[in-house]
Amino acid sequence: MAKKIKGKDWYTVIAPKFFEEKVLGDTPGDDVNKVIGRKVTVPLVFVSKDMSKYYLKVRFKITKIDGTKALTEFDGLECLRDYIARMVRHRVTRIDIVQKLKTKDEKNVVVKSMIITNKRVTRGIEKSLREFVQQVIEKVTNENTLESLLSKILNDSIKQKIMKEGSKIYPLRAFEIRKMEIM
Numbered sequence: 001m002a003k004k005i006k007g008k009d010w011y012t013v014i015a016p017k018f019f020e021e022k023v024l025g026d027t028p029g030d031d032v033n034k035v036i037g038r039k040v041t042v043p044l045v046f047v048s049k050d051m052s053k054y055y056l057k058v059r060f061k062i063t064k065i066d067g068t069k070a071l072t073e074f075d076g077l078e079c080l081r082d083y084i085a086r087m088v089r090h091r092v093t094r095i096d097i098v099q100k101l102k103t104k105d106e107k108n109v110v111v112k113s114m115i116i117t118n119k120r121v122t123r124g125i126e127k128s129l130r131e132f133v134q135q136v137i138e139k140v141t142n143e144n145t146l147e148s149l150l151s152k153i154l155n156d157s158i159k160q161k162i163m164k165e166g167s168k169i170y171p172l173r174a175f176e177i178r179k180m181e182i183m
């Protein structure tokens with residue numbers, strides 16, 4: 001518990017059930033309505049204990065207050081900038097893809113992904129890679145709820161599928177969903 005701030009109460013921020021309702025920290029507030037809607041960003045390692053995902057940050061939004069607990073919902077995830085910068089080297093092509101999609105449980109999401117090829121590619125190959133990735137991500141998003149989509153992103157099943165199938169079009173160095181936001 002942090003020190004007392006005059007006229008303010010402290011609320012313990014709790015992660016959603018998907019992240020095992022871990023404590024994310026504390027936040028002060030003099031009015032419950034001012035606390036609701038706040039966003040908290042934490043490293044994924046902090047809530048999942050998966051060290052292989054050190055490069056991801058997860059954002060939660062406070063949606064409800066229960067006594068002194070501030071309950072949250074998943075609001076997005078993002079790759080660290082330095083992780084992306086390490087993947088992009090000279091003489092490679094970076095292809096960015098931004099898609100506005102809807103999950104099976106009617107949540108609107110924006111998925112921003114990125115492909116890195118082994119060498120520079122022509123516009124035709126770039127276009128076919130982009131179309132392939134758009135189709136795969138759109139299909140996976142439409143067929144899954146937000147929670148199952150998130151678990152597929154975190155267990156790398158989408159990433160592995162795109163690396164395996166996309167390398168048939170052109171050899172890929174990396175694929176990453178660099179950002180996902182809830183609209």
